[in-house]
Amino acid sequence: MPVLRRTLNGFVAFASVLAMSSFVGSQPATAVALPSGFQEQIVFSGLSSPVDLEFAPDGRVLVAEKGGRIKIFDDLADTTPTVFADLSVNVHNQWDRGLLGMALAPDFPADPYVYVLYTYDAPPGETAPVWNDVCSNANNGRCVVTGRLSRLRASGNTAGSEQVLLHDWCQQFPSHSIGDLAFGADGMLYVAAGDGASFSAVDYGQLPAGAPTNPCADPPSEGGALRAQDIRTPADETQLDGTLLRLDPATGAAAAGNPNIGSADPNTRRIVANGLRNPYRITMRPGTNETWISDTGWTTWEEVNRVVDPTAGVTNFGWPCWEGNGRQPGYDSANLPICENLYTAPAGTHTQPFVAWNHASKLVAGEACPTGSSSSTGVAFYPTAGGPYPDAYNGAIFFADYSRRCIWASLPSTPGGLPSAANLQTFVSDAAGPVDLEVGPGGELYYADLGGTIRRVRYFPGNQPPSAVIDASPTQGPAPLTVTFNGAGSTDPDPADEGRLRYAWDFTNDGVTDSTSPTATFTYNAVGSYTARLTVTDTLNATHTSTVSITPGNEAPTAVIDTPTVSTTWKVGDTIAFSGHATDPQQGDLPASRLDWDLVMHHCSAPDNCHEHAIRSWTGVASGSFEAPDHEFPSYLELRLVATDQEGLRHVVTRRLDPETVDLTFNTVPSGLQLTVGSSSGTTPFSRTVIQGSTNSVSAPSPQGSSAFASWSDGGAQTHVITAPTAATTYTATYTAVPAPQRIGYTQVGTSLDTGEMNHMNGSRFVTGSDPATVTSMSVYMKAVQPAPNNQYQLAIYADANGSPGARLATSTSGTLTANSWNTRPITATLAAGTPYWLMYNTNGDNNMSFDAGTANQGAWSASTPFGTWPATFGGSSRWNAKFSIYATTGADTAAPAVTSTTPAGGASGVALNAPITVRFSEGMAAGSITPANLELRGPGGTLVNRTVAYDAANQAATITPSAALAASTQYTVTVRTGVTDSAGNALAADHQFSFTTIDPSAPRFGYDEVGGSLDSGDMNYMNGSRFVNGSTALTVSQISVYLKAVQAAPANQYQVAVYTDVNGSPGTLVASSTSGTLTANSWNSRPVAATLAPNTAYWLMYNTNGDNNMSYDAGSANQGAWSQPRPFGTWPSSFGTSTRWTAKYSIYAS
Structure with missing residues (x-):
């Protein structure tokens, strides 16, 4: 249709x-059935669809x-x-x-x-x-x-x-x-x-x-x-x-x-x-x-x-x-x-x-x-x-x-x-x-x-006209041809006319009535094409006329479908060949030009309730082939062959072609949950009969009550497409129990008021219960709050390290505080059972938490921490006897994860041909969803690149490794599909896509593009780099790349790069600097930088990071390396200033 x-x-x-x-x-x-007084009439016929x-x-x-x-x-x-x-x-x-x-x-x-x-x-x-x-x-x-x-x-x-x-x-x-x-x-x-x-x-x-x-x-x-x-x-x-x-x-x-x-x-x-x-x-x-x-x-x-x-x-x-x-x-x-x-x-x-x-x-x-x-x-x-x-x-x-x-x-x-x-x-x-x-x-x-x-x-508001119906046999054959006509099937909807219709036959359409009986015979002696006409008249002289074509001297051809045979069945994608022929009593074997074919899909809701899709037609051919289409079941194909002789008589034969089907069973663990297959949902377990090779979408809704989706037995995403196999198969969606919400921490409003919290990290140590817990939010009680803009806050969770705050596990985004109230921010972290953790608070103003006395060293604070810069590890802290009014709430995680960064970054160029591709997420992901199908890598023309995919749970990162080196100077696109889910089964809100361009190996490089054998330490907030001399031709560079061996966890894994002039063998004036990027260990890391380097001129390529992330280097010439005393991350001075120089050639280059 x-x-x-x-x-x-x-x-x-x-x-x-x-x-x-x-x-x-x-x-x-x-x-046709209509209300009383209505009739349906054919106005035009012989049209093509x-x-x-x-x-x-x-x-x-x-x-x-x-x-x-x-x-x-x-x-x-x-x-x-x-x-x-x-x-x-x-x-x-x-x-x-x-x-x-x-x-x-x-x-x-x-x-x-x-x-x-x-x-x-x-x-x-x-x-x-x-x-x-x-x-x-x-x-x-x-x-x-x-x-x-x-x-x-x-x-x-x-x-x-x-x-x-x-x-x-x-x-x-x-x-x-x-x-x-x-x-x-x-x-x-x-x-x-x-x-x-x-x-x-x-x-x-x-x-x-x-x-x-x-x-x-x-x-x-x-x-x-x-x-x-x-x-x-x-x-x-x-x-x-x-x-x-x-x-x-x-x-x-x-x-x-x-x-x-x-x-x-x-x-x-x-x-x-x-x-x-x-x-x-x-x-x-x-x-x-x-x-x-x-x-x-x-x-x-x-x-x-x-x-x-x-x-x-x-x-x-x-x-x-x-x-x-x-x-x-x-x-x-x-x-x-x-x-x-x-x-x-x-x-x-x-x-x-x-x-x-x-x-x-x-x-x-x-x-x-x-x-x-x-x-x-x-x-x-x-x-x-x-x-x-x-x-x-x-x-x-x-x-x-x-x-x-x-x-x-x-x-x-x-x-x-x-x-x-x-x-x-x-x-x-x-x-x-x-x-x-x-x-x-x-x-x-x-x-x-x-x-x-x-x-x-x-x-018709009054008398309704009759309906003339002709039954004629035979309508064709050798001349002379004797035909029997029967008009007794004619009707009139008015009861008064029942049995009282009058009949008038005109067998040769010459305007002369040849018979007035309901039935009659007539012999056609001459070869030709004739129109026989029946007019019926009711008691009020309302009439109706019907006609039939009679062709003495000609008989219709006989069409035969040779292939496919009646036993032929098909799967989606099968190639089905067809062939046929036709013979005519007068004209013999008909040529292929007299053969037409139609392929139709019958789509059924029940064996006796079907409708059609006209798939395609072939005109004037004796043979051909088609590909079996993808379609829902129940359905079947019908192939029609129409043979037409020179006088226009036709014969139609058909061949029904049934599909090969397979039963797919769908279940859940635990059983009895809802799954969706195609357009409808069902309570598990249930089965669907589908055509082999057909496309079927499946979804596992989540959460369902106290159950959250975890994985499919076929490794597919929460919503994915199944290509129906040839053998009966069971697909099982496994769900995990969603723990009842609980609160970890101190839920009482403390009677004491803590002061001097601006740019400090403050919090307390608490021990989780007997079950693992997924934190979805944290809350803190504030008594005194400054006016805007000094009323912002963030929250964080740290692991415990021998009774002190240790490694950072999660941080919240910023929120606005309300005085004398619990203030809540969403945060996601998975906490082990029976384990101590630190719940911490940070603010940009003198906004004061409430607390009560706690156990020894239960409270902690760290001084001079700029608002919003949570260190990866807490570092030195002062501990005291305090139980802050702060707690974490656990429960079903319904927040969608997000891609936080990628290496290479979107839009990057000069990417190494064998470089791994890293995608970092905002939270822990379901390892079963990190699959090649959900992390696509495509080259020119959308061609899919063969690849393996691995998940690093510690760093919440997926790595895509191409099976072979990528092509040079070529753009590739990575698509992270919504099939990627977090540990609670939440999918990405939308596909995440980024592109990068690989390096041109023949393009000139400025600097040292080898991986050094030594590891530099103490890089945090320092500016480090090396001096290199450009060749005899001006060089326009678009990025700087640096090789890192050791990298800290987020957020202490950021870096920037820059170009400085040379002044008497030391870094001089800033030429250009990059924006921040996220580092990957044991890899070249590149950031866009636009600069033109003069010929035969020395320049310094510099690196800066916010964590203890260490560059590789080899021995260089005297005073080739340089570093500067600590600088706040991201603040490149216009002039380098005083630096310490040494014999080092850092693994850093511009291209």
């Missing part, structure tokens, strides 16, 4: 002889076909349309993509423009045709296309050149493509389009796993279905997927009065609604700008949505975070920041649907419409007055479900009023496959049937 998740039931599978289609006006439709129809004021009717052609009929009686426009070269017509939207200018034809919306057959920046409607597997995320809005200037029944108004809408997957067009009462053009995301798995931009990586250039964790929420992330360029636009129809720019018309982003200016999955059809409430949207859902809900006032503000319908009447389980379980923020947003931030129906429920109690497969595919308003239908329909909205083959009416509570979601009526059941609803100029409902017809629902 065009742009639908569950697509449109094109043609019913069959093997029979078919006559050529023709355009026949006002034919009855059989087996019609998806949109529009009525011109001058009586003409335009029909858009999915493949890209627009046909124009002079009126409703016209049986020979003209091709108004053929856009098929530009249109990508595969799966649910195609030409899907069309609208006429409000004053058409005086304003002679026809507006079209279609899937453009090319990725962003390329020119169609690229794919030519043939992607080998369009559902693998690599068949990337775009969307295009254009207008065509009509000249009579022919279109002029195409004027492109808007080209956007990057789409990776073959459904949820562009949608529909409509004009409001304000004369503005309204445009809807889908999210372009996967319908197989939770898609937030991580698909596909291989190249092309991120073809739509989405920011991390903002792609896929989350494009529908992109307007809420203004830091990046806004995308149009999953939105409703309001445009100036002459230019495609945002219309005046739009809610964000003042935005600097042109797409933000265009959007009036977002949070839509697949807004396949839209309509306007008559005389207003209210926009009503038929939004096709995923596997549980369908919606009709209402935008009350497009200019009042952007309306957010919530997808993919919300669907139907609640949260979407798949996206909720993935803990995506965009959704989590929407869940906690104020009431009214997201708008509920006007009406939503669950796939398992009926809309009207007792109706004939089935449940199961569902897809919202059409909306149209009935006039508020003056139409031919009963007054109860005045102002009603009709809406359709293609998969259920039904149309409903939402009737106003009072005629002409607003439709009521509580006042629903089944209007058409067993419809022919509605994909567009329109109310025609006579006030009657029409719909486009994807199977090839345009249909009308007509109301």
Whole structure:
């Protein structure tokens, strides 16, 4: 179905002889159930996948076909349309993509423009045709296309050149493509389009796993279905997927009065609604700008949505975070920041649907419409007055479900009023496959049937006409041909006419009645093509006529599918070859040019409840092949072969191809928790049957009660994608118990007041309980607080070292103090059971803690510590008998971890070809989540680099080691995925990405680029470096690199580098210095520095650090090394001043 998740039931599978289609006006439709007095009629037939129809004021009717052609009929009686426009070269017509939207200018034809919306057959920046409607597997995320809005200037029944108004809408997957067009009462053009995301798995931009990586250039964790929420992330360029636009129809720019018309982003200016999955059809409430949207859902809900006032503000319908009447389980379980923020947003931030129906429920109690497969595919308003239908329909909205083959009416509570979601009526059941609803100029409902017809629902307030039905056998064969005709199946809905119909047969369409009996025979002696006509008349002389084609002297061919055989099964990605032939009684073996093939996916909610996706077609070939697509189960493929002889008689044969499936079992430890697979959640243990090789997203929601996610048995992230194996497999998510919150420390308000705390570290020693604990916050009680800005504070936790504060374990960010109150800051640390720790406090003003007497040496303080500079080790302290009012609170850790630094830093250049890549985190991480899949390294073109990944728990750092040396002078990109989790199962809030460029080995270096054998000590707050002489050519450098062997723990692992001139053999004037970076031990560490070094000139390359981090060096020439007395870290003097020089050549160079 065009742009639908569950697509449109094109043609019913069959093997029979078919006559050529023709355009026949006002034919009855059989087996359709309607309210009393209504009849359905076929107005046009013989169309190729019609998806949109529009009525011109001058009586003409335009029909858009999915493949890209627009046909124009002079009126409703016209049986020979003209091709108004053929856009098929530009249109990508595969799966649910195609030409899907069309609208006429409000004053058409005086304003002679026809507006079209279609899937453009090319990725962003390329020119169609690229794919030519043939992607080998369009559902693998690599068949990337775009969307295009254009207008065509009509000249009579022919279109002029195409004027492109808007080209956007990057789409990776073959459904949820562009949608529909409509004009409001304000004369503005309204445009809807889908999210372009996967319908197989939770898609937030991580698909596909291989190249092309991120073809739509989405920011991390903002792609896929989350494009529908992109307007809420203004830091990046806004995308149009999953939105409703309001445009100036002459230019495609945002219309005046739009809610964000003042935005600097042109797409933000265009959007009036977002949070839509697949807004396949839209309509306007008559005389207003209210926009009503038929939004096709995923596997549980369908919606009709209402935008009350497009200019009042952007309306957010919530997808993919919300669907139907609640949260979407798949996206909720993935803990995506965009959704989590929407869940906690104020009431009214997201708008509920006007009406939503669950796939398992009926809309009207007792109706004939089935449940199961569902897809919202059409909306149209009935006039508020003056139409031919009963007054109860005045102002009603009709809406359709293609998969259920039904149309409903939402009737106003009072005629002409607003439709009521509580006042629903089944209007058409067993419809022919509605994909567009329109109310025609006579006030009657029409719909486009994807199977090839345009249909009308007509109301007869009194006598209803009969329905003529012909059964003729045989309809072809050698001449002379004797045919038996039977019209006894003709009916009349009026009981008074039962058994009283009159019959008139015209077997040769010459206007002469040949028989008046319900049944008759006729012999055709001459070869040719004849139309037999039956007219039935009721007692009030209402008539109806039906026809059938008879072809004496010709018989249809016989088509045969040779391969694949009936026993063929498939897995996702399998290549399936097909071949066939056909013979004809008159023409013998038909050539390949007479053979056409169609491949269709049947998607089922039950064995007897399926709908179709038209995957692709082949014209005029006897053989070929295709790649088995990725799809949900239950589903199966159907291959159709159509053989057509020279006279147009056809024979169709089909071959059903069932997939190879596998049962996947999902469990948790402990059992009974919730897991999410695809779009739905279940209580473990449970099983899902899927197609082998299919893509399935899985999520382990956390926390659940007292349980927090720890790991998956397959080593995957908390949310990840499983490619279904060939053997039954169990996937188990292990959860750990979340300890009950407890407080460690002194929770009483002390009676004493400590003074003189500014720039001191103060705190007390406490012992944990019998269980390990995860600290989530710390609190301190303050009695006296200074006014701003001298009212800031921080908290920290230190290990105990023989009764004194030892190594720092964690620090908080700064907060603002409140007097006579407990003051709390978030902090994360894992504390061992039965172990002493020090809880410490630091402030930038004379803000005084409360305390009581404690045990001997329980209190400690350290003097002269600048606010916010917590040392890695506490150092010398004074201890005393004090128990400060300070405590730590433990409990479930729900804070997202973060990447704090990387080596190399983002944007670094000159990185060594064999240098390890280090990513440091804000807290301890789950080692099982530090995997190559979650730490990607990609080179040019998004090519994935083979690598190993290791986790250093002591330093909270992951190291990526390429399997081979990287290429020189090449940019690489590291992506840390949200699959990385902390020890409590919390994922990164968003993917973290940084790039660096490797060194050019041939580029000149200035300095000493070898790793020295000696280790310099005492570097903290000193300036250290060496003197080197530049060569005969001026050298422009962009960075300085220094080799470190020993590095302290954070935060005492920072460094800076600088260049100084030389003055008589000593460092002189500062030339340039770097910003701070984070050091990695046993590695070259580089920081950007921009400087130009003169030829034949000496310079000093200098290093400074905030911890005892020691450079390597070798012996150098006399006075080549220099160091200066302690300087505060990061304060490079403009002139070096007095220095001590010695014989040393530090491992430091500029490049």
